[in-house]
Amino acid sequence: xxxxxxxxxxxxxxxxxxxxxxxxxxxxxxxxxxxxxxxxxxxxxxxxxxxxxxxxxxxxxxxxxxxxxxxxxxxxxxxxxxxxxxxxxxxxxxxxxxxxxxxxxxxxxxxxxxxxxxxxxxxxxxxxxxxxxxxxxxxxxxxxxxxxxxxxxxxxxxxxxxxxxxxxxxxxxxxxxxxxxxxxxxxxxxxxxxxxxxxxxxxxxxxxxxxxxxxxxxxxxxxxxxxxxxxxxxxxxxxxxxxxxxxxxxxxxxxxxxxxxxxxxxxxxxxxxxxxxxxxxxxxxxxxxxxxxxxxxxxxxxxxxxxxxxxxxxxxxxxxxxxxxxxxxxxxxxxxxxxxxxxxxxxxxxxxxxxxxxxxxxxxxxxxxxxxxxxxxxxxxxxxxxxxxxxxxxxxxxxxxxxxxxxxxxxxxxxxxxxxxxxxxxxxxxxxxxxxxxxxxxxxxxxxxx
Numbered sequence: 001x002x003x004x005x006x007x008x009x010x011x012x013x014x015x016x017x018x019x020x021x022x023x024x025x026x027x028x029x030x031x032x033x034x035x036x037x038x039x040x041x042x043x044x045x046x047x048x049x050x051x052x053x054x055x056x057x058x059x060x061x062x063x064x065x066x067x068x069x070x071x072x073x074x075x076x077x078x079x080x081x082x083x084x085x086x087x088x089x090x091x092x093x094x095x096x097x098x099x100x101x102x103x104x105x106x107x108x109x110x111x112x113x114x115x116x117x118x119x120x121x122x123x124x125x126x127x128x129x130x131x132x133x134x135x136x137x138x139x140x141x142x143x144x145x146x147x148x149x150x151x152x153x154x155x156x157x158x159x160x161x162x163x164x165x166x167x168x169x170x171x172x173x174x175x176x177x178x179x180x181x182x183x184x185x186x187x188x189x190x191x192x193x194x195x196x197x198x199x200x201x202x203x204x205x206x207x208x209x210x211x212x213x214x215x216x217x218x219x220x221x222x223x224x225x226x227x228x229x230x231x232x233x234x235x236x237x238x239x240x241x242x243x244x245x246x247x248x249x250x251x252x253x254x255x256x257x258x259x260x261x262x263x264x265x266x267x268x269x270x271x272x273x274x275x276x277x278x279x280x281x282x283x284x285x286x287x288x289x290x291x292x293x294x295x296x297x298x299x300x301x302x303x304x305x306x307x308x309x310x311x312x313x314x315x316x317x318x319x320x321x322x323x324x325x326x327x328x329x330x331x332x333x334x335x336x337x338x339x340x341x342x343x344x345x346x347x348x349x350x351x352x353x354x355x356x357x358x359x360x361x362x363x364x365x366x367x368x369x370x371x372x373x374x375x376x377x378x379x380x381x382x383x384x385x386x387x388x389x390x391x392x393x394x395x396x397x398x399x400x401x402x403x404x405x406x407x408x409x410x411x412x413x414x415x416x417x418x419x420x421x422x423x424x425x426x427x428x429x430x431x432x433x434x435x436x437x438x439x440x441x442x443x444x445x446x447x448x449x450x
Contacts, residue, residue: 001028003137007113010420011125011310014104014113017057021112023064029114030068030100032136034148036129037098037118038072045148049094051079051087052102053245054183056209057112062102065114069100070148078152081207083183083246085340088121089162090155092337095119106217106243109210121337122317123310156190164194168347171197171354176230176239178203180218181211184246184342191343198350201234203227216244228256237353238360240346247309248329249342251349253361262288263367265325266295268348272323273298282315282324282332284308285403286375286415286428290367291325306403308420313338327375327428371437373429378448380425383418389447390416412436414444 003025007015013029015021030050037046048069052058062078069076079090084101091099098118104111116124177200179185185205192200204213214223218241231239231252239252251259262283269281269291280301283291292302305315305324309332312324316338324332331345332338353360380386387405397407404417404426412431419426429444431437 001025001137001140003028003134008130008134009113009125011123011308012113012115014107014111016110017061017112021057021061023060026061026064026102026114027068027071028137029133030065031072032068032133033065033098033100033116034069034072034074035136036124036133037074039132040118041097043097045073045075046097047075047077047094049077049079049087049091049096049099050102051082051090051099053083053104054081054181054207054209055102055104055109055112055244058102058209061112061114065100065102066150070150071146072148073146074148076148076150078150079155080152081183081186082155083187083242083342084115085247085336085342086155086159086183086187087115088117088337088339089159089341091117091119092121092339093158093162098124101245103245104216105245105247109216121339123313125310156186160187160190160194163191163343163347166347168195168351169197169354170195170350171357172199173197173238173350173353174199174201174234174236175350176201176203176227176234176236177205178213178218178223178227178239178241179205179246180216180223180242180244181206181208181213182216182242182244182246183207184242187246187343201230201236203230211244218243218248218250224250224252224258225256228252228258232256238349242342243329246342247340249331249345250329251360253364254359255361257361259360259364260288260368260372261325261327261329261331262291262372263364264329264331264345264349265327266291266367267352267364268325268331268345269295269300269323270298271348271352273300276300276322279323280316280319280321282312282319282321284312284326285406285417286426287325287327288367288370288372288430289413290369294367304402307417309340371431371434373427373437373441376427376429377419377424378427379423380448383425386425386448387416390444393443393447412440414440 052062101115295302400406406415414429
């Protein structure tokens with residue numbers, strides 16, 4: 001069947017349901033993916049893990065994709081509702097040939113989509129992969145009556161055990177956790193049954209595809225500020241919030257202050273490198289400069305990668321990196337098949353909080369030494385023209401076009417790049433002082449508005 005080209009994003013398939021993505025497309029995608037995996041692995045009956053988030057359209061899309069897998073003669077394992085990190089763990093642990101996760105991550109509830117992995121949870125997506133997948137879709141195939149098989153299995157117990165057997169012992173702590181009405185609420189509830197010293201205050205733990213608490217994206221609607229207020233009310237030691245599919249986690253300290261993904265990346269890199277000296281750690285284009293500085297100071301090898309989970313995972317595999325982190329709240333671990341594990345990141349932060357006995361605000365203070373704009377989003381008619389204007393305005397800066405345009409000076413830098421999933425341009429600015437940051441933000445605002 002013909003498919004709409006706009007649903008093929010940089011690393012996954014996403015679109016509005018049912019106008020852009022529906023059951024018909026889901027079945028064609030499932031069949032084509034099974035054929036793609038069969039071709040690449042030479043497995044006559046590829047084993048493919050199928051999982052879904054809690055969006056209202058996910059049951060229909062997952063069932064349609066399952067039909068496509070069966071049409072193509074695959075051995076499907078229906079894992080039901082999971083988070084994206086749990087799905088990756090299942091694919092890797094089961095040594096499956098591939099995986100399909102039905103999710104649109106943090107996009108609005110009207111959206112849905114598919115994330116794909118191969119063996120060892122290695123991401124599948126991008127121009128070459130989409131060309132191959134679309135080729136299988138457009139060639140068509142059997143519309144039913146295939147010889148595939150399916151089993152249903154709940155992996156929650158085994159997944160939780162992969163964390164509890166690590167031997168974490170926590171001091172008495174009170175934490176507030178906001179699950180954003182996603183599947184991670186179930187995982188958190190089961191996980192912290194094993195850690196009696198943790199007093200867990202749950203928010204939005206009930207999976208609900210309407211996302212009534214605050215929507216699937218924690219950066220919208222003042223959700224993190226609300227979490228900070230709850231931390232103060234509860235006199236909690238810290239708080240965390242997950243996006244809808246839990247591939248991202250955001251930390252808030254005991255004072256209600258947001259802790260950036262860069263600060264957590266630096267903190268975890270320092271801790272992990274203490275036990276793995278000399279190892280590589282991957283960070284991305286918009287990470288704070290404190291991240292590579294901390295990696296070097298901790299005896300590690302900083303490895304730069306483009307923004308996006310596909311590029312981080314590629315770099316981690318290439319360098320056998322022990323850890324990777326993004327400013328956006330994605331945290332990757334070699335022992336998690338180089339994939340995101342928001343729960344492991346949470347447990348590591350709780351472990352550091354317990355061992356040091358210090359408030360989170362003090363623990364991360366050394367990693368808050370730069371002033372940051374955060375990510376600013378805007379629309380622009382001519383990105384190439386804007387990049388030319390920026391180069392003319394800052395001719396003595398150090399240019400890097402690896403991921404959009406980065407311009408660096410000794411005391412400040414900025415990056416501008418197109419969004420991979422939305423019709424937006426993203427701007428990040430960082431400086432050594434708040435005064436420099438405000439000055440440069442004013443300059444850049446004038447240029448972007450011209």
